[in-house]
Amino acid sequence: MKTKVNLKLQDIKEEGQRISPILPEDVKNYLIDIDGTICDDIPNEEPERMASAKLYPDALETINNWFEEGHIITFFTSRLEEHREVTENWLDTHGFKYHGILMEKPRGGNYHWIDNHIVRATRYTGKFTHLTERTSNIQVFEE
Numbered sequence: 001m002k003t004k005v006n007l008k009l010q011d012i013k014e015e016g017q018r019i020s021p022i023l024p025e026d027v028k029n030y031l032i033d034i035d036g037t038i039c040d041d042i043p044n045e046e047p048e049r050m051a052s053a054k055l056y057p058d059a060l061e062t063i064n065n066w067f068e069e070g071h072i073i074t075f076f077t078s079r080l081e082e083h084r085e086v087t088e089n090w091l092d093t094h095g096f097k098y099h100g101i102l103m104e105k106p107r108g109g110n111y112h113w114i115d116n117h118i119v120r121a122t123r124y125t126g127k128f129t130h131l132t133e134r135t136s137n138i139q140v141f142e143e
Contacts, residue, residue, distance in 0.1 A: 022117065023072070030066055031076040031102070034087065037124045038063070038096075044079060044107075050086045055094055058128035067097040074100045078107045112139075 012019050023029060035041045038059040042049045067073045073096075079087055081103045091098065113119050122131060 020116075026070075028066070028071040030063075030071055030073050032063065032073065033105075033124070034075055034077040034079065039090075044083065047079075047083055047086065050079070050083060051090060053090060056128070060094055060096060062128040064095070064097045067099075073098040074102060076102045076105050078105045079103055 012022060032038065035043075035053075037056070039053040039055050040049070042053050063073055075087075075091065075098060077087065084101065084103055087101060087103075091101075111121075113121070
């Protein structure tokens, strides 16, 4: 269920010049993997299995709750562009509410995302629950 995002982005200026806007602090921009995170882990080499992938418990309810709370939901998957239709059909059939899908994420994991905006990573370990705060070591650029 793709929905147009109507959020008031905060207009930011730096040294009198506009820079990329940011979301309000209370709105999260969730990028959610599909295979092995919300359903069975289906490799791109077996796309015939994508339409019948088993939904993981609590994924639908948790993600739709985030959507209803006003957060942005984007699925970020390693599935190929040619798998977009089967992917959208599967998400829609199961009732997921989302704003978009980004296809062709690099495969293999061990992601290291570098961005000028805050990036938080949450590793899926088998169950969707409420997110909690935890302290962890991270790599950062030297100042």
